[in-house]
Amino acid sequence: MRPLNTTRLIGTPAVATDVADLRRLHSDPRVMATLSADGATFTEDQSRAFLDRAAGHWQLYGFGLWIFRDRASNDFVGYGGIKHAEVEGRDEIELAYAITSDHWRKGLATEISLAALKHAFDVLRLDRIVAFTLPHNRASRAVMEHCGFTYTRDITHANLPHVLYILNALDFTQKTF
Structure with a gap:
């Protein structure tokens, strides 16, 4: 399980001890309006279960979600992978990301996503990645x-309408960022 670093962020594989930071994200109604199936904030038990699944994914597959912190301040920014x-x-294989609302509109979701995609295509040699969101989540669609x-x-x-996006490895490697 290796870290994933970007210009502004340090990412470490999600583990159960990240629960306090994840609670900040999962208890924010603005974030959860597009992140949870019903738009409701998560309970502490739901956040713990999320982290248990994330840690289990790392153990099973050797990749997963990273918890990202600001390099300069060590402030929790969100997760992605x-x-x-x-x-x-x-x-x-899905690209997933969520950013705390106080870090929105800074390009961090894109920064996290590009690093995760580079890892997926260059290191893991995956052929394609999918991403999906609610149709009205324009910010997430813009990142994709x-x-x-x-x-x-x-x-x-999750019994809700979503939009599906696909990215093939060849298309990613030919794109300049």
């Missing part, structure tokens, strides 16, 4: 599009 997800009954993802179709995920 790649993980297995079921999409329309198929196992896919900036990273080179292409809108593919509308889907249903």
